[in-house]
Amino acid sequence: MRRPFTPRRERKFIGKYRPRIDGLEKASGRAVYADDFANKTRFPDMLYAKVLHSPHPHARIKNLDVAQAERLPGVAAVLTYLDPEVARLKPTSAGWTDGVDTVSYERMMWKRFRDRRVLGDTAHWVGDDLGVVVAAETEAVAEEALRLVKVEWEILPFVLDPLKAMEPGAPLVHPEVSANNVLPADPVGGADVFLTKGDVDQGFAHAEVVAEATSVYHNATQGSLDSWCCLVKWDDDKLTCWSNSYEADQSRMHISQMLDLPINKVRVISPFVGGQFGRGDTGEQPFFLFTALLAKRTGRPVKFKHTRRESFHDSRQPAIYHGKAGALRDGTITSLRFKSIGNAGAYSDHTMFALKFAPAEVAEVAFAHIPNLKMESYGVYTNMLPACMMRGVGNSQLNLVLGHVVDVLAEKLGMDPIDLVVKNFGHQWAAPPDKSLSAVLAEGARRIGWAEKRHAPGRGPARLGTYKSGVGFSFHPGWHAEWQEGRRGRIQVGVRLNPDGTVMLEAPTVEIGTGSNTCNVLGCAEALGFLGVTPADISFSNTVDTDTGLKDTVQTDSAVSFLQSEALAVAALELKRKVLEAAAPELKAEPEDLEAADGWIFAKGAPQVKRRLTEVLWQGDLAPIAVTVSRAPSGEKTGVPFQANFAEVEVDTGTGQVRIVKLVIVNDCGTVMYPSGAEGQQIGGQCMSVGESLTEEIVYDPVTGIPLNFNWIDYPIPTMADIPDIEPVLLEVWRGAGEYGACGIGEGVLTCTPRAIANAIYNAVGVRVDDMPFKPEKILAALGQGGRRP
Amino acid sequence: MAKARGAAGKAGGRRASGQPERIKIRVNGVWHEFAACAEGAGVEASETLSHLLRERLGLTGLKLSCDEGACGACTVILDGKAVLSCMTLAVEADGRSVLTIEGLPKDDPVIRAFAQQCEPGYGTALQCGYCTPGFVMASRALLDENPAPTPDEIKDGLSGNICRCGCYAGIARAVWHASRQDASSPKADGVLRSPEGASRKTGGAR
Numbered sequence: 001m002r003r004p005f006t007p008r009r010e011r012k013f014i015g016k017y018r019p020r021i022d023g024l025e026k027a028s029g030r031a032v033y034a035d036d037f038a039n040k041t042r043f044p045d046m047l048y049a050k051v052l053h054s055p056h057p058h059a060r061i062k063n064l065d066v067a068q069a070e071r072l073p074g075v076a077a078v079l080t081y082l083d084p085e086v087a088r089l090k091p092t093s094a095g096w097t098d099g100v101d102t103v104s105y106e107r108m109m110w111k112r113f114r115d116r117r118v119l120g121d122t123a124h125w126v127g128d129d130l131g132v133v134v135a136a137e138t139e140a141v142a143e144e145a146l147r148l149v150k151v152e153w154e155i156l157p158f159v160l161d162p163l164k165a166m167e168p169g170a171p172l173v174h175p176e177v178s179a180n181n182v183l184p185a186d187p188v189g190g191a192d193v194f195l196t197k198g199d200v201d202q203g204f205a206h207a208e209v210v211a212e213a214t215s216v217y218h219n220a221t222q223g224s225l226d227s228w229c230c231l232v233k234w235d236d237d238k239l240t241c242w243s244n245s246y247e248a249d250q251s252r253m254h255i256s257q258m259l260d261l262p263i264n265k266v267r268v269i270s271p272f273v274g275g276q277f278g279r280g281d282t283g284e285q286p287f288f289l290f291t292a293l294l295a296k297r298t299g300r301p302v303k304f305k306h307t308r309r310e311s312f313h314d315s316r317q318p319a320i321y322h323g324k325a326g327a328l329r330d331g332t333i334t335s336l337r338f339k340s341i342g343n344a345g346a347y348s349d350h351t352m353f354a355l356k357f358a359p360a361e362v363a364e365v366a367f368a369h370i371p372n373l374k375m376e377s378y379g380v381y382t383n384m385l386p387a388c389m390m391r392g393v394g395n396s397q398l399n400l401v402l403g404h405v406v407d408v409l410a411e412k413l414g415m416d417p418i419d420l421v422v423k424n425f426g427h428q429w430a431a432p433p434d435k436s437l438s439a440v441l442a443e444g445a446r447r448i449g450w451a452e453k454r455h456a457p458g459r460g461p462a463r464l465g466t467y468k469s470g471v472g473f474s475f476h477p478g479w480h481a482e483w484q485e486g487r488r489g490r491i492q493v494g495v496r497l498n499p500d501g502t503v504m505l506e507a508p509t510v511e512i513g514t515g516s517n518t519c520n521v522l523g524c525a526e527a528l529g530f531l532g533v534t535p536a537d538i539s540f541s542n543t544v545d546t547d548t549g550l551k552d553t554v555q556t557d558s559a560v561s562f563l564q565s566e567a568l569a570v571a572a573l574e575l576k577r578k579v580l581e582a583a584a585p586e587l588k589a590e591p592e593d594l595e596a597a598d599g600w601i602f603a604k605g606a607p608q609v610k611r612r613l614t615e616v617l618w619q620g621d622l623a624p625i626a627v628t629v630s631r632a633p634s635g636e637k638t639g640v641p642f643q644a645n646f647a648e649v650e651v652d653t654g655t656g657q658v659r660i661v662k663l664v665i666v667n668d669c670g671t672v673m674y675p676s677g678a679e680g681q682q683i684g685g686q687c688m689s690v691g692e693s694l695t696e697e698i699v700y701d702p703v704t705g706i707p708l709n710f711n712w713i714d715y716p717i718p719t720m721a722d723i724p725d726i727e728p729v730l731l732e733v734w735r736g737a738g739e740y741g742a743c744g745i746g747e748g749v750l751t752c753t754p755r756a757i758a759n760a761i762y763n764a765v766g767v768r769v770d771d772m773p774f775k776p777e778k779i780l781a782a783l784g785q786g787g788r789r790p
Numbered sequence: 791m792a793k794a795r796g797a798a799g800k801a802g803g804r805r806a807s808g809q810p811e812r813i814k815i816r817v818n819g820v821w822h823e824f825a826a827c828a829e830g831a832g833v834e835a836s837e838t839l840s841h842l843l844r845e846r847l848g849l850t851g852l853k854l855s856c857d858e859g860a861c862g863a864c865t866v867i868l869d870g871k872a873v874l875s876c877m878t879l880a881v882e883a884d885g886r887s888v889l890t891i892e893g894l895p896k897d898d899p900v901i902r903a904f905a906q907q908c909e910p911g912y913g914t915a916l917q918c919g920y921c922t923p924g925f926v927m928a929s930r931a932l933l934d935e936n937p938a939p940t941p942d943e944i945k946d947g948l949s950g951n952i953c954r955c956g957c958y959a960g961i962a963r964a965v966w967h968a969s970r971q972d973a974s975s976p977k978a979d980g981v982l983r984s985p986e987g988a989s990r991k992t993g994g995a996r
Contacts, residue, residue: 002911019914023905026919027926029851029891041848223954225855225863225920274853274920275954308856513918513955680913680957687956712860712952720958721949728911 005675005730012529013522014565014740017676021518021535022272022511022542031272031542034244038231038303046231047076047135049291049304050142052149054123054130057383057705058158058171061121061131065150069134072148074141076298080132081121085293089118089258094349098280098389100554101489102249105257112186113348115174118258118286124173124346125383126706127313129286135294135302158705162320162343162380173346173381183344183379189352195360195375203335203372207326211409214322215401216771217754219315219343220692222390223717226274227311232292233301238265239292244273246280246510246555248544251288258289270544276512276555277688278389278747279314312710315698316390317354318343321401325409333409333424335372338401344379345386350393351379358394361484365640366477368428383705385698391688392751395476403474403755404770407762411457417759418445421475429639436734437475440644440666444473447664447727448646458766466654469661471646472759474752478641478668480559480744481736482566485633488559492550493567494628495524495575501531501599501614503538504624507564508552511542514746515677516560522674523565527572527739531579531613532599550628558681558744561673563633569739571629578625583616634737641668641734641743645686645752649760653783656776658694658761660724665749668731671742675730678745682728685749691718693754697773813884817847818893826881833880840864840875842883843890851891851923855952862951865924865931866890872931874950891923900929903968907960915964917955925951929965938969 007015025031040046066078079086093116096108103109120130132149136142157171164170165181173181185191204210230243239261245251245268252268255261287304295302306313319342326335338359344351355377367373390396410417418441426434445451453460453471462468494506507520521535544552553560580591583601587594595604602610617625646664651657665682672678695716699708709715735741754772762768767782813826813833824846825832833842840857843849843866852875853863859877866875867889894901904926907915916922925948932939932947939947944965953961 002909004910017908017910019906019908020916022919023907023914023916024901026916026922027901027904028894028896029923029926031919032850033853033920035854036844036850039848039850040845224918225853225861225952225954226918227855272919274855275918277954308858513916513920515914515917675910676908676914677917679911680917680955680960683913683959684917684956687958688954711858712856713858717952717954719949719952720945720962723956723958726959728913 005672007672008732011526013526013535015672015675020515020677021521021540033226033272033274034229034231034242035226035305037242037271038229043231043301045300047137047294047298047300047302048139048142049133049135049294049302050139050146051129051133051287051290052131052146054126054128056123056153056155057126058156058173059123060154060156061151062154063152064131066132068148069145072141072145074137075134075145076137076300077135077294078132078145079119079290079293079297081119081130086119086290089289092116092118092258092285094285094347097250097254097285098350099250100487100556102253102551104253109188110186110348110350110352112184113177115177115347116285118289125385127385128346133290133294135298158383160382160384160700160702160705162341162382165380165382166378173383177348178381181381183348183351183381186352189356192378193374193376194356195363195373198372200335200337200372200374204324204326207334208329209409209412210324210326211405211412212324213401213404213408214320214770215404217316217319217321217397217400218772219318219385219387219698220390220696221312221315221698222277222279224275224277224279227306227308228287229303229305230288230291231301231303232295234295234299238267240267240269241288241292242269242271243288245270246273246276246512247552248508248510248546249551250554252546255288255292259292268546270510272542273510273512277391278393280389308712309710312385312698312707314389315385315387317351317387317397319355319397321397323401323405325405327409327413329413331413331415331420331423333370336367336370337374338398339376340378340397342377342379343384343387344381345384346381347386348379348381349386349388351388354388354394354397355379359398361479362395362398362477365427366425369426369432370424384700385707391685392747395479395748395751396754399474399476399751400755400772403752403759407759418473427477427639429637434642436668437642439731439733440642440668441475443729443731444644444646444664444666447729448648448662450646453648454763457762458764460764466652467650468653468764469648469650470760470762470764471648472756472763473644473646474755474759475642475644476748476751478643478743478745478748480557481638481640482563482633482738483635483637485557485559485563486635488553488633490551490630490632491553491563491567492628492630493564493571494550494626495568495571496624496626497531497575497579498624499617499622501533501537503528503533505538505540506548506550507540507568508544508548508550509560509564510544510552510555512555514555514558514560515674515680516564517542518677519561519674520564523568527568528575529598530576530596558746558748562740562742562744565673565740566738567629567631570631571627574629575625575627578627579613582620582625583613586616586619636737638736638741639734641670643667643745643748643752645756647753647756647760649757649764651761651764651779653765656779656783658774658779660690660757662725662727663753664727664729666729666731667745667749668733669742669745670734670736671732671740672730673740673742678730679728681746682749683726686726686753687718687723689750689753690723691716692773693757694773694775813881815883816887817843817849818890822847835879835881837880838876839866839878839880839883839888842880843875843888849890849892853920853923855920861921862928863921863924865927865951867927867931870934872928891926894930898930899968899971900926900933900965903964903971904961907964907967909963912959912963913957915957915960917957921951921953925953925961929968932965933969941966
C-alpha cells in the first residue's frame with residue numbers, strides 16, 4: 001500500500017481516487033477506435049488507400065507511369081500529383097493542424113513555413129509520401145498496385161547532419177523557404193537570438209565561477225499504438241471523416257479550407273483514440289485530403305491506415321544544446337546563456353515552437369531572477385524524418401542542458417545542487433525561494449534518500465566489484481496554467497438537466513487516454529453539487545462529432561481536464577439560476593428568494609422547510625434546462641508550479657549497462673483534479689522516458705539516408721520487465737486562478753527524467769554521458785577516457 | 791525488449807493430404823466455417839487469424855498495432871494458450887478453439903480488475919485503452935496457468951505486451967487483484983480453455 005496524496009481542501013468528487021469512467025468499456029474490449037469502425041463488416045463496400053513512399057532521401061519525380069497499376073484487377077482509382085484536384089491543393093504546413101485552437105489557413109501559426117505539398121512531386125526524406133495514391137478492394141491489391149507504378153526519379157543530393165546542413169554549399173532541403181537550411185525568423189518564434197536580458201558577457205565577467213555544458217537530445221518517436229487511420233465517405237456533397245485525430249473542429253476547418261467545402265458540408269468524428277503523445281506533425285495533412293479525393297472519385301467509402309512502419313512519421317526534435325552559467329561564490333547566478341541547434345528534419349512543422357516559444361516560456365517562469373540572460377536557437381532543415389511535437393515539446397531538450405549546467409556549476413561551487421536551484425530559480429511573481437520549487441525538491445529528496453545516497457561523483461561503494469550506484473535530479477517549471485492557455489480561444493461546454501435530475505454533459509474533447517473524460521464528469525458532478533448529482537447521473541460521450549455543435553477542446557498541453565472543469569463551474573452558476581427560476585412558480589416564490597443545495601430546494605435562510613428539487617421540477621415544464629458556456633481561459637497571471645524528478649541508478653562499469661533502480665516524480669498541481677489519472681500520467685511518463693533515455697533511438701544509414709529500425713523489434717519500447725520502481729508524488733502548494741487553480745501535468749512528467757538519470761549516472765561513475773540515449777557503449781567509452789568525450 | 795509470445799503451435803483438424811477445402815474454427819464457443827483457398831472470398835493460406843477475426847467476424851476487440859509480433863495488442867487465447875493472432879495463420883486455427891475478449895464474461899475478474907484499478911500510488915490499469923484487450927487476454931491466460939502469480943511472475947508473463955501510456959504498475963496491480971478474486975470465484979468459462987493448454991507455458995521463443 002502506497003501513501004495517497006492529501007488534498008489541500010476536501011471536495012466531494014474532485015481529488016478522489018476512483019476508477020476511470022471508461023474503464024469497463026475499454027477493459028472489456030468494447031471501446032471502438034477508428035480502425036475498428038472502418039471495418040469491412042460495417043462498410044462492405046469500403047476501399048483501402050495506399051500512398052507511395054520515397055525510397056530516396058531527396059528526389060523529384062520526373063515521370064510516373066501508372067498504366068499497369070490501373071489495369072490491376074481490384075484497383076478502383078489511381079490519383080497522382082498531376083490530377084487537377086491534387087495539383088490545385090494549396091501548399092501548407094503541418095503546424096497548422098497540430099494546434100490548440102481552431103485556426104484558418106490565413107491565420108495559421110507558421111505562415112512563413114508552408115513547406116508541404118499534399119501528394120507533391122518531391123521527396124524530402126526516405127519514407128516521405130508523394131506522387132501517387134491508389135484505392136483498391138484490399139490492402140494487398142493496393143500495395144501491389146503501388147509496386148506496379150513506374151517512377152523515374154531525379155535523385156538530389158541530401159544532408160542528414162544539421163551542422164553540415166548549415167555549411168555553405170550544403171544541399172538545400174526547401175530552397176523556397178530557406179537559402180541556407182536555417183529556418184528564418186518568424187513572428188511567433190522570433191529572431192535567432194530570441195531572448196536577451198541584461199548583458200550576459202558582463203554577467204560572466206562578473207562571475208567568480210563559470211560552468212559550461214553540452215547536451216545532445218535525440219529522436220525518440222511517439223509510438224502511439226493506434227496508427228493513424230481515417231475513413232472518408234461522401235453523401236452527395238457532404239463529407240464525413242472518421243479518424244483518430246485528437247482534434248475535430250480544427251480537422252473540419254482544415255478539410256473545409258483545403259478542399260474548398262463549406263464548413264457545414266464537412267463532418268469530422270473522432271471516437272476513442274489509442275494514444276497521442278504529440279504525433280500529428282505529419283500524416284493528417286496529406287491523408288485526410290487524398291483519402292477524401294479518392295472517396296469522391298470512386299463514390300465509395302475509403303479507408304487509409306498507416307502500417308507500423310509508416311507510423312514512424314514524426315519524432316522528438318533532436319537538438320544540440322549548449323549551456324553556460326556564471327555565479328558568485330555564494331551561489332548567486334549572475335549570467336545564463338543557452339544556444340541550440342535543432343534538427344527539424346524534412347519539414348518545419350512546429351520547430352520554432354520547440355526551439356524558441358517553449359524555452360522562452362520557461363525563461364519567463366523559471367529564470368526571472370537571473371539578471372543576465374541570452375537564448376539563441378537555429379532550426380535546421382535536413383533530409384531526415386520531420387521532428388518536433390512529442391510529449392514535453394521543447395521543454396525536454398532544454399531541461400537536459402539546464403539540469404546539466406546546474407549540476408556542473410554546483411560541483412564547481414561545492415554546493416548541493418538542490419540549494420543552488422532553490423537560491424536562483426523561480427518566476428517573476430515571487431522572490432526566491434519559490435515555495436513550489438522548494439517543496440517539490442524537498443519531497444523528492446526525501447523519497448529518493450538524497451542525503452544518504454548521494455556521494456562524491458564515482459566515489460560510492462561498489463557492489464560485486466563493478467556495480468556502482470548514484471542519484472541525480474532535475475527540475476522544471478510546470479506549464480499550462482490557465483493564463484498560458486490564452487492561445488486556445490474559447491472553451492465550450494454544455495450542460496442539460498433533465499426533469500428527473502439526470503444530466504447530459506457536453507464537454508467535447510477527443511478521448512486519447514489522458515483521463516480528462518473522467519475529470520469532466522467529476523468536475524460536472526462537483527459543480528452541480530446543488531443538484532445532489534453523482535457521476536453516475538451524468539451522461540458523457542467519448543465520441544466527438546462536429547455536427548453536434550460545440551468546439552472540442554484540443555487534446556494538447558495536458559490542460560483539458562482543468563480547462564473544461566473551470567468552464568463547467570461557470571456553467572453551473574448559470575444552470576442554478578435557471579433551475580431556481582423554473583422552480584419558483586411551483587413554490588410560489590421569487591427565484592431570488594430561493595436556494596438549492598444537495599438536491600433540495602428551500603427558501604433562503606430557512607433550510608429546514610425543503611422539498612426535493614427533482615420533485616419540484618417534475619411539476620413544471622418538462623423540457624430539459626440547458627446551459628452553454630463559451631469562455632476564454634482566465635488571463636490572470638498566477639505564476640506556475642514546479643516539478644522535480646529524482647533517479648537512482650546502478651551502472652555496471654564492466655558492461656556499461658545502466659539499470660534504473662528507482663524514479664521519483666513530484667508534481668505540484670495546484671489542485672489534483674483526478675489523482676488516479678494524475679498518478680497514471682506520472683508513472684506512464686516515466687515509462688516513456690525510460691525508453692527514451694536508455695534504448696529508443698531511430699538509427700539511419702548515413703550513406704544512403706535510410707532509417708533502419710522502423711519497427712518495434714529494432715526500436716525497443718520498454719515493457720513491464722524493463723520498468724523500475726516508480727513513486728508518483730502529488731502536491732498542492734501553488735494555486736492558479738479560478739475555482740480549482742489547477743495546471744496540466746501530462747506532458748511535463750517526462751521532461752526532467754533523462755537529466756535526472758544522466759546526473760545519477762555521473763554521481764555513480766564520475767564520468768558524464770550527455771548524449772541520449774545513454775547506451776552501454778557510450779558509458780564504456782566515457783569510462784575509458786576518464787570522462788573526456790571525443 | 792518485447793518478449794515475443796509464440797505463434798500457435800501445431801494446427802489441429804487438418805487433413806493429412808494437403809490443404810483443406812474448408813476450415814472450421816470455434817470462436818468464443820461457436821463453430822465458424824470458411825471456404826479455404828478458394829477464388830475470391832476464401833481464406834487464403836497467408837491470411838492471419840487476426841485478419842479473419844476482425845475483418846470476417848467483426849471481432850474488433852483485439853487490436854492490430856505492430857502487426858509483426860512485437861506488441862501483443864492482438865493477443866487471443868487459442869486452445870488455452872495466449873497467442874499473437876497477427877503471427878498465427880488462420881489455417882493454423884483449423885479445428886481449434888479461439889477465445890477473444892468478446893468471449894470473456896462481462897464480470898471476468900481480469901476485466902473487472904483492469905476497469906477498477908485506482909489503488910493509490912499505481913495509477914490506473916489503462917489510459918488510451920488500445921493495448922488493454924491484449925493485456926487482458928494475456929493476463930487471463932497467465933492466471934489460468936498460474937492462479938496466484940508473484941509480482942515477478944506477473945512481470946515475466948506480461949512482458950510480451952507494450953503499453954505506450956505506461957500503465958505497467960497499474961496493470962501489474964490489477965492482475966494481482968484479479969488473481970485474488972479468481973481464487974474466490976468459480977471459473978466462469980471452463981470450456982474454451984482446454985486442460986492441456988492451461989498447463990503450457992505462455993512464453994515462447996522469439
